[in-house]
Amino acid sequence: MSKVLVSDPIDQVGIDILSQVAQVDVKTGLPPEELIRIIPEYDALMIRSGTRVTQEIIEAGTQLKIIGRAGVGVDNVDVPAATRRGILVVNSPEGNTIAAAEHTLAMMLSLSRYIPDANQSIKSGQWDRKTYVGVEVYKKTLGIVGLGKIGAHVATVARAMGMKLLAYDPFVSTERAEQLGCRLVEIDLLLREADYITLHLPKTPETTHLINAESLAKMKPTARIVNCARGGIIDEDALVEAVKTGKIAGAAIDVFEAEPLGESSLRSAGKDLILTPHLGASTEEAQVNVAIDVAEQIRDVLLGLPARSAVNIPGLRPEVLEKLRPYLQLAETLGNLVAQLAGGRVESLNIRLQGEVASSDTQPIVIAALKGLLSHALQERVNYVNASIEAKERGIRVVETRDASVKDYTGSLVVSAKGSLGEHSVTGALLGGDEIRITNVDEFPVNVPPNRYMLFTLHRDMPGIIGKIGSLLGSFNVNIASMQVGRKIVRGDAVMVLSIDDPLPDGILAEILKVPGIRDAYTVTL
Numbered sequence: 058m059s060k061v062l063v064s065d066p067i068d069q070v071g072i073d074i075l076s077q078v079a080q081v082d083v084k085t086g087l088p089p090e091e092l093i094r095i096i097p098e099y100d101a102l103m104i105r106s107g108t109r110v111t112q113e114i115i116e117a118g119t120q121l122k123i124i125g126r127a128g129v130g131v132d133n134v135d136v137p138a139a140t141r142r143g144i145l146v147v148n149s150p151e152g153n154t155i156a157a158a159e160h161t162l163a164m165m166l167s168l169s170r171y172i173p174d175a176n177q178s179i180k181s182g183q184w185d186r187k188t189y190v191g192v193e194v195y196k197k198t199l200g201i202v203g204l205g206k207i208g209a210h211v212a213t214v215a216r217a218m219g220m221k222l223l224a225y226d227p228f229v230s231t232e233r234a235e236q237l238g239c240r241l242v243e244i245d246l247l248l249r250e251a252d253y254i255t256l257h258l259p260k261t262p263e264t265t266h267l268i269n270a271e272s273l274a275k276m277k278p279t280a281r282i283v284n285c286a287r288g289g290i291i292d293e294d295a296l297v298e299a300v301k302t303g304k305i306a307g308a309a310i311d312v313f314e315a316e317p318l319g320e321s322s323l324r325s326a327g328k329d330l331i332l333t334p335h336l337g338a339s340t341e342e343a344q345v346n347v348a349i350d351v352a353e354q355i356r357d358v359l360l361g362l363p364a365r366s367a368v369n370i371p372g373l374r375p376e377v378l379e380k381l382r383p384y385l386q387l388a389e390t391l392g393n394l395v396a397q398l399a400g401g402r403v404e405s406l407n408i409r410l411q412g413e414v415a416s417s418d419t420q421p422i423v424i425a426a427l428k429g430l431l432s433h434a435l436q437e438r439v440n441y442v443n444a445s446i447e448a449k450e451r452g453i454r455v456v457e458t459r460d461a462s463v464k465d466y467t468g469s470l471v472v473s474a475k476g477s478l479g480e481h482s483v484t485g486a487l488l489g490g491d492e493i494r495i496t497n498v499d500e501f502p503v504n505v506p507p508n509r510y511m512l513f514t515l516h517r518d519m520p521g522i523i524g525k526i527g528s529l530l531g532s533f534n535v536n537i538a539s540m541q542v543g544r545k546i547v548r549g550d551a552v553m554v555l556s557i558d559d560p561l562p563d564g565i566l567a568e569i570l571k572v573p574g575i576r577d578a579y580t581v582t583l
């Protein structure tokens with residue numbers, strides 16, 4: 058039975074889903090060295106933002122197949138290290154969107170009306186109505202940095218509250234921004250014009266300290282900023298300085314450069330700086346959503362099924378996958394076959410997508426062909442996650458072409474590879490939607506289903522040669538399941554494709570090559 062480690066607090070509904078297929082151990086708050094010690098036992102790891110999944114942990118996780126982040130941000134996971142090891146990383150892209158957006162709006166209103174401090178004041182016995190005179194958000198300008206899922210919901214609600222909206226997001230179209238009632242502008246203009254600024258973008262090397270002393274200096278002295286995205290997008294020291302000296306009017310911060318927040322000047326910055334301990338996703342609804350979303354994906358992957366929100370494997374949305382699945386199998390089979398015909402040290406892989414498949418999302422098909430190509434050398438160490446990286450690290454050049462006009466079959470793939478045994482090419486198509494047929498080998502037409510053990514020969518088309526190969530295999534006690542010859546012209550060159558029931562015994566290939574008329578012979582195991 059598979060084993061899943063849950064190392065952050067996850068709603069019980071997620072644990073129940075995982076328990077259908079695995080032994081689930083919930084161990085939260087583990088120090089890194091303890092996690093490294095126990096991780097080798099586990100097939101899956103389920104986390105939130107509390108666990109840092111470093112390269113060291115990933116390398117220690119020799120059985121790990123999947124890391125599930127019950128939330129959005131995967132900046133606490135070394136995704137490249139997981140990818141290299143072929144470990145799938147999945148998240149829940151939408152499960153906590155509303156929770157994070159509502160927390161942002163709560164922060165914005167709390168900042169405007171000093172609710173945290175006023176609450177503190179009355180609870181300590183006072184009745185102070187002078188200190189806490191606030192400001193309205195109505196008719197004020199809100200600048201949204203990052204107009205993705207959370208930013209979009211914040212825009213919708215803020216618009217309903219009568220706010221004017223600016224947005225900065227280099228990856229969003231003007232039409233999309235307009236649809237949300239936002240004017241898409243450059244960041245400088247947003248910083249200068251906004252009364253409120255809210256951040257909803259990932260933390261990356263480019264966005265680290267996006268808000269620093271220089272950008273804070275551009276903001277209005279009456280402006281307030283909210284960060285419910287990621288710690289480190291704002292330079293905390295510069296922020297404290299800007300709030301304390303009145304360069305800006307206030308800030309509300311849910312996420313921190315280092316979490317949990319330790320000793321920090323943020324804690325003593327006064328009523329204009331509001332802090333919450335990374336609570337953006339902490340609603341009952343969001344925690345149920347993300348737990349179900351990620352637990353289901355972990356369960357599926359442990360059962361050998363695909364995940365719907367993989368971070369490190371492109372283009373595999375379930376609806377795309379369903380349509381492509383037979384072609385992925387075809388691409389993998391052809392990649393595996395051509396790798397064995399081309400021999401070791403493959404330098405290049407050409408893949409041509411023909412007919413209906415030419416208009417599909419081709420990236421998964423190319424990855425499947427690479428997985429097949431590398432599977433002979435790497436066995437189960439190559440998978441959909443690391444196939445592209447493994448190919449790149451081996452210097453394999455990948456060329457992809459499409460030709461929708463080819464109509465021989467509904468859809469077909471031509472996969473060619475150049476390796477130590479020269480350049481070889483195989484074509485395959487699907488019969489009846491999902492049955493694989495090899496339809497061409499090195500330009501010779503054939504029509505054979507793939508078989509676990511196969512023998513391919515290139516020979517001169519002349520009487521007697523088929524009989525000789527048949528008796529030779531018989532003398533080695535090899536049973537032939539099917540045999541087919543493909544040729545372009547009578548008595549020219551031809552290929553013979555044999556499906557055999559057992560692996561070819563050692564030495565037989567050398568004997569086959571001695572048969573007059575045989576130019577080349579290859580054994581293939583699929």
Ligand SMILES: NC(=O)C1=CN([C@@H]2O[C@H](COP(=O)(O)OP(=O)(O)OC[C@H]3O[C@@H](n4cnc5c(N)ncnc54)[C@H](O)[C@@H]3O)[C@@H](O)[C@H]2O)C=CC1
Nearest residue numbers: 130157203204205206207226228257258259285286337338
């Ligand atoms: N405080 C909390 O508990 C939570 C925080 N988050 C964080 O909120 C952030 C946003 O999440 P979602 O809206 O779900 O993500 P999303 O992927 O839907 O949106 C992110 C947006 O940021 C934009 N973006 C990327 N680089 C940018 C740049 N350099 N400048 C401006 N925009 C840029 C993208 O184009 C995208 O539209 C993430 O950092 C996520 O980790 C999410 C959930 C809860």
Ligand SMILES: O=C(O)C(=O)COP(=O)(O)O
Nearest residue numbers: 105106107128129130338
């Ligand atoms: O989903 C995210 O990106 C979050 O920041 C939420 O973090 P959490 O799951 O509450 O530790």
